[in-house]
Amino acid sequence: MTGSRVPQGATAPKEPELSRGGGAPLDRAGSLQGGWGPSGAGSFDLLIAGVGGQGVILASNVIGEACLIEGRPVKAAETHGMAQRGGSVECHVRIDGRYGPLIPPGQAGLLMAFELIEALRYRHYLKPGGKLVANRLVMVPTSVYTQKLEVPTEEKVLGQLADLGPCVLDADKKAVEAGSPLTQNMVMVGAASLFLPLQVESLEEAIRRSVPKKTIDMNLRAFQLGREAAGGCRD
Amino acid sequence: MNEERAYHIPRQESPGGNPVVPSMTKRYLLGNEAIAHAAIEASADFASGYPGTPSSEVIDILRVQEERPLYVEWSVNEKVAFENALATAWCGLRSLVTMKHVGMNVAADPLMTSAYTGVNGGFVIFCADDPFAHSSQNEQDTRCYARFAHLPCLDPATVQEAHDMVIDAFVLSEELGLPVIFRPTTRVCHSRSDVDIGEPGTGSRKGEFPRDPRRFVLIPGHARPLHKALNEKQPRVTRVLADRNYNRFTRRGERAIISGGIPVTYVEEVLPEGVSLGRIGAYPVDREALRAFVGGHRDVLVIEEGEPVIEELVRQEAAGVPVSGKLDGAVPREGELSTAAVASILAAKGFIPKPAGPPPVPVQNVPMRPPIMCAGCMHRPTFYAMKKVWREAVYPSDIGCYTLGLQLGVVDTTICMGSAPSLGSGINHAGDQRDVVATIGDSTFLHSGIPGLLNAVYNGAEMTLVILDNRTTGMTGHQPNPCSGMTARGEVKAPVSLDAICRACGVSFVETVSPYDLPSTIEVMKAAKAQKGVKVVIAKQPCVITARRAGVRRGAYAVDRDACTICGTCIRFGCPAIEMVDERASISELCSGCGVCAQICPSGAIGPKMKEKPEKGGKP
Numbered sequence: 001m002t003g004s005r006v007p008q009g010a011t012a013p014k015e016p017e018l019s020r021g022g023g024a025p026l027d028r029a030g031s032l033q034g035g036w037g038p039s040g041a042g043s044f045d046l047l048i049a050g051v052g053g054q055g056v057i058l059a060s061n062v063i064g065e066a067c068l069i070e071g072r073p074v075k076a077a078e079t080h081g082m083a084q085r086g087g088s089v090e091c092h093v094r095i096d097g098r099y100g101p102l103i104p105p106g107q108a109g110l111l112m113a114f115e116l117i118e119a120l121r122y123r124h125y126l127k128p129g130g131k132l133v134a135n136r137l138v139m140v141p142t143s144v145y146t147q148k149l150e151v152p153t154e155e156k157v158l159g160q161l162a163d164l165g166p167c168v169l170d171a172d173k174k175a176v177e178a179g180s181p182l183t184q185n186m187v188m189v190g191a192a193s194l195f196l197p198l199q200v201e202s203l204e205e206a207i208r209r210s211v212p213k214k215t216i217d218m219n220l221r222a223f224q225l226g227r228e229a230a231g232g233c234r235d
Numbered sequence: 236m237n238e239e240r241a242y243h244i245p246r247q248e249s250p251g252g253n254p255v256v257p258s259m260t261k262r263y264l265l266g267n268e269a270i271a272h273a274a275i276e277a278s279a280d281f282a283s284g285y286p287g288t289p290s291s292e293v294i295d296i297l298r299v300q301e302e303r304p305l306y307v308e309w310s311v312n313e314k315v316a317f318e319n320a321l322a323t324a325w326c327g328l329r330s331l332v333t334m335k336h337v338g339m340n341v342a343a344d345p346l347m348t349s350a351y352t353g354v355n356g357g358f359v360i361f362c363a364d365d366p367f368a369h370s371s372q373n374e375q376d377t378r379c380y381a382r383f384a385h386l387p388c389l390d391p392a393t394v395q396e397a398h399d400m401v402i403d404a405f406v407l408s409e410e411l412g413l414p415v416i417f418r419p420t421t422r423v424c425h426s427r428s429d430v431d432i433g434e435p436g437t438g439s440r441k442g443e444f445p446r447d448p449r450r451f452v453l454i455p456g457h458a459r460p461l462h463k464a465l466n467e468k469q470p471r472v473t474r475v476l477a478d479r480n481y482n483r484f485t486r487r488g489e490r491a492i493i494s495g496g497i498p499v500t501y502v503e504e505v506l507p508e509g510v511s512l513g514r515i516g517a518y519p520v521d522r523e524a525l526r527a528f529v530g531g532h533r534d535v536l537v538i539e540e541g542e543p544v545i546e547e548l549v550r551q552e553a554a555g556v557p558v559s560g561k562l563d564g565a566v567p568r569e570g571e572l573s574t575a576a577v578a579s580i581l582a583a584k585g586f587i588p589k590p591a592g593p594p595p596v597p598v599q600n601v602p603m604r605p606p607i608m609c610a611g612c613m614h615r616p617t618f619y620a621m622k623k624v625w626r627e628a629v630y631p632s633d634i635g636c637y638t639l640g641l642q643l644g645v646v647d648t649t650i651c652m653g654s655a656p657s658l659g660s661g662i663n664h665a666g667d668q669r670d671v672v673a674t675i676g677d678s679t680f681l682h683s684g685i686p687g688l689l690n691a692v693y694n695g696a697e698m699t700l701v702i703l704d705n706r707t708t709g710m711t712g713h714q715p716n717p718c719s720g721m722t723a724r725g726e727v728k729a730p731v732s733l734d735a736i737c738r739a740c741g742v743s744f745v746e747t748v749s750p751y752d753l754p755s756t757i758e759v760m761k762a763a764k765a766q767k768g769v770k771v772v773i774a775k776q777p778c779v780i781t782a783r784r785a786g787v788r789r790g791a792y793a794v795d796r797d798a799c800t801i802c803g804t805c806i807r808f809g810c811p812a813i814e815m816v817d818e819r820a821s822i823s824e825l826c827s828g829c830g831v832c833a834q835i836c837p838s839g840a841i842g843p844k845m846k847e848k849p850e851k852g853g854k855p
Contacts, residue, residue, distance in 0.1 A: 041504050041574075051604065061427070064263045068429055074263065076427040086811055087606035099504035100497060101426035104575035106595035117601060124595040141604040142811045146642075149602055151815070160598065 043075075043094040044197050045103040049122040050114030051139055052079075052086050055185030058210065059112070060091035062189055065206035066198045067095055077101035086142075088118055095197060112192045114171070114185070115139050116157040123161065131195045132166040133230060135188060167191065167233030174225040180215075183222035190226025194234050200227075259431045266394045266424045267292035269432065270361065270417075273401035275303045277357070278436025280328040283308045283316040285682065286711035287335030288370035289424040290363035294333050295712060298723040302435040309714050309723040312652070312682040313338035317345050317360070324358035324414070325451070326442030329405050333361040336375050337651065341683065343380070346414075350384045351461040352450055353412040356440065357405030360386075364420045366540040366571035372634070372650060374569060376541030377418040381518055385465050387472050388416040388518040389481065392499040394428035396516065402433075403479065411472055420540060422497050422571065473519050481516035484528035490586065491532040493549055495539050501577040502538055507587055515545050526552040534558070536565065536584055540572055559584060608639050610812035611789075611827030613705055613776035617750040618645045619808065619835070621672055621701065624760040628670040631658040633684070635676035636710045637703050643809065645674070653683025660687070660696035660769075670764065671698035677733065678708040678716040685736060692741035692769045699763045699770045702733055704747075705778040713781050737771045744770040751776055753834040779827050789828025791844045794820045798840035805832045805841065 046063065050056040057078050067074035075097035079089045092103045108126050113119030113134040126132065138154045145151075158168065169191055175184035186207060193203050204220060211219045264272070271293045274282060282305060284294040298307040306323075310316035313334040320332035334342060339362050346360070362380075365371040381388030389404055391397035397419050408415040449457050476482070488509035494502045495515035506512060513528055529535055529552055537546040537560035546560035559565040566572075566580055575594070582589045608615050614637045621630070622645055632638060632646040633655040640646040648658050659673035675684045680702055688700060708714040715721045720730035737745045744766050748756045756774065763770040777787070794805075799819045806813060812825035813832060822832070822841070833841040 052606070061263070064427055064429075068261060068263045073429050074427070077422060078265075078425055078427070086604075086609065088604040100500035100574055101422060101428070102501075102573045102575075104573065104578065117604070120598050121601045121604075122597075124597045140814060141602050142607055142809060142814075143605065143642075144602050145806050145813075145815055146809050152602060 041094070041097070041099055041107075043097040043099075044110075045097075045108045046093040046095065046110045046112065046192075046196065047103055047108045047122055047125045048091040048093065048112045048114070049118040050089050051118065052089050054089070054114045055182065056089045056091055056114060059114075059185040059189050060093050062186070062203065062206045062210050063093050063095070063196070063198070065210055066202040069202040069205055070198065072096050073098055075099070075101040088121060090122060110192060110195050112188055114188060116154065116161070117141070117152055119166070120157055120160055123164065126164065130164075132161060132164045133188065133192045133195065133233070134161070134166050134168050135171040135184065136168050137170075137172060167195075167230050169226065169229040171226065174229055175222055178222035178225050179218035183215075183219050186211075186219045186222035187226035187229070190223035190228075191230035191233075193223070193227055194230050258434050260433075262430055262432055263427060264394065264430045264432070265292060265427050266397055266419060268296055269394050269398040269428075269430045270401050270419070270424075271296035271300070272432050273398045274331050274359075275300065275305075275435045276433045277402045277405040278303075278329055278438045279305055279331050279359075279405070280356070280440055280442075281306045281320060281323040282331040282333070283310045283319045284331075284333030284361075285310055285313045285316050285338055285341075286708050286714045287338050287363075288711055289365060289421040290333050290335045290338075290361065291711045291714065292424070293331075293361060294723065295714065297331075298725075303437075304439075307723050309708075309716065311717065313342040314345060317342035317349075321345060321349050321352075321354070321358060321414070322444075323442055324354035324356045324408075325352070326356070326444050328356040328440050328442045330354075330356060330358050331361060332359075334363075335371065336362060336364045336377050337371060337373065338362070339377055339380055340375075341652065346380065346386075347384050348453055348458075349414050350386050350465055351453065351458060354408060354414055355412070355445060356442075357408040358414040359401060359404045359408060360414055360416045361401075362416060362418055363424050364418055364541065366420055369421055374541065376544065377416060378518055378544045379542055381416045381418070382544070384416075385469060386414055386416050387411065387476060388418055390418050390496040390516055390518070391423055392495075392497050392514070392516060394423060394426060395430050397423050398430055398432065400481075400516070407475070407479070411468070411475060413468070413472070418496075420497055420571070469519065473521050476517045476519065477521040477524060479517060482514065482520055482524065484511075484513045484524060486511045486528065486531075489531075489533040491529065491535045492581075492586070493528075493535060493537045493545055495545050498538050498540055498572045498577065501572055501574045502581075504574045505578045505581055505587060507581075510586060518544070520545070520548055522548070522552055525549065526554065529553050529556050529558075532556055536560065536580070536586070538566055538572065538577060538580065540570075543568075605642070606639060607642070607809070607811055608636060609779050609827070610810050610825040611779035611829040612636070613750045613774065613779070613829075614640060614703055615643070615808065615810065616753055616829070616831040617674075617701060617703060617756065617774040618643045619831075620750065620753060620756040620760055621645055621674075623757055624764055625670055625672050628672045629659075629662050629667055631655045631662065631671065631673040633673075633675040633679045634710075635679055635703070635708075636705075637674060637676055640674070652679055653685075653687060655679075656684050656687030656691055656698075656700055659698045659700065660691035660694065663696045663698050664694075671696075672701065673698060674701045674703055676709070677702060677704040677706065677718040678714075680733070681717055681731070685740065688737065688742070688769070688771070689740040696769055697767065699760075699772065701760075702737075702771060702773045704733060704773050704775040705781075706730075706775075707778050707781050709778045709780070713778065733773050737773075742769050742771045744768070745773065746771075747773040747775050749776050750774045751829050751831060753831055779829070783827065789830070791824070791826040791828050792822050792830060792833055792841055793844035794822055795840045795842065796821075798838055800838045800840070802837060804835055804837060808832060808835060 171184040171187040320330040324330040491511035493513035534557040543561040655673040717731040
């Protein structure tokens, strides 16, 4: 049982440390724009942002599970604890990730935003040319009212994101169409699937494995509706 | 010269003597899930803990899993959890205790002496550190406790390593006869990864206390030789850990970086070719190996989170080789690291070129979205009532969701679990002329608030203690406590009476109210204010999240737009379900129907939502 499998287990053989002959080559690391770019990490970095309670973590789990199905390494980091009480939530997912779970700013290939103010908050994680897939929704933080700040409107926030050429969809509406507003996270995964280096079949299987049995069909429908809704975004 | 070696661990049999099954499955797991599963694979017999981010999921998983039967409890505090687990390890069981870093302060008393007594069964102390204090009151480093207590400490860099280390920690503990501290950080506990896991352990043990007064009765005459024996054991501890190869030194050039824990992965991501790497995963570190590695390098940079534990060792063994790290300001003393942070440290020290452009910066003036008490949370009306009754009082508070009362101006102190009653009596004894109104949650009160209350009464303080009794441990994920009426394994128990505890502490004014009934709550608080001595108000109402999960449904409320005078009272109340829509207050679908806003609206514009009124707040 115990100790015997530790030696073969994990650390030494799995370490990319030296098998790769060293980390980022100097010239490549140096040429990165601002962040520390595709520095030899070799991963596709995805940031998922939203508000506590929107199902961000489940969306992240589906993508991680899809990596597992394809036999690819994956690293992810998520927000727990105090921040979940209606606060801003961020999930880092590094497909083919072999190092730490945190995405350096300026390196994400895709930002999936469940809410538009959160898209604004995290847009600096995108690398030049990175894609934004966003839910057409503004949830005004309560502090805006209690502190009498200017209320951000959908139009204004979208204006601040326009330069990214975002793919914006109404995930709530699609989720209701799929059978429940709770499936908006799978609508978002469906929309993002167009820009993820993962097979559709893997994502669908990952959904089957990750959601409650009774809701599989509804979640798959949500995934499909999201995928269709974002269809026009692909150039 | 590549000094890497494979692990060499003697083949172990499971405690029950079952054959070793080297079968592996790949799963996508949270760090804490992998750690919990490792305990199952290691045939752990006993697990106890007190919840605290980022450690809580381990016990939460163990208590519901069905792969291996084992005794699991949420204890009332970390000291109690530690002592329970220690005793079972004395009795020969494999035992796990879990806590967050600050929990170790509570458990430090038994910790220090457990190193003297040692253990028979494997005893793993899972203590999760929180650099950057994501969810904590400080950034203390558990590696310092390990050094202080003379106990081995394992510090994983990845989720996979965390899993493997926990299994090995049980073996190591039995091999050395010592408790083993396992210290992952937030970014290991709360990151996910593909992980190879093994089969659940099948062996189990029956414990028996091995009576031995010279070992377990720590009178001075017994403590002195035990202390000597612990010190004499240290070289062996170092040797055994060195054989494990958790600390690996790879010479690849004339400059070197040494790192430990998860920062190792950040370093690896940006490490250029031709730079040596020392990787520390276990303490105490073999000083000779460290000296041999550092020697011959032009300079060494140490990158670690928390205290400069590795760096101080490296400096002691550097023999003239220049060392850089936290102590000379090359690495930040506080907070957590990341790939981006490590890259800028490496650039500043000339290991990699400086980036071409400026780093990407966040958009300015995006409205903050701090965590907030839920719509229908019982804490909000309780705080509202306190503010109405006491106004300019001093408000010591404690640790839990209710710390968010800071936003409402009714949280003046938060330092550690159970401190509110004693800080309150201290402020009163200091001569402050204002009323002292302390707040504490039910779980925190049971954790370590009771002695403070008893002390305040006995020593004649003047203060009011409001116990925010939501019947659960809310902030960390609704773990049951003795107020919940259910154990960690789901057995129904009679909930403890907070009223009886307070009366037993000598309080004569003890009143229980529902904070959803605002007029009564204010009435009771006014009565408490008028009384002398120590008064207790128990504001009791189940956490709105657990209530919803248990099927409690209350009708939502709505604002009559014609009656709304836009006075702003309900907006200032700060409920996330109340917002401004078209220049009138409006209640969104987040409303849980507590009805408190209807009680505070001066123009009576809020009432139960009628079916025929299609007015909906919420999303534009």
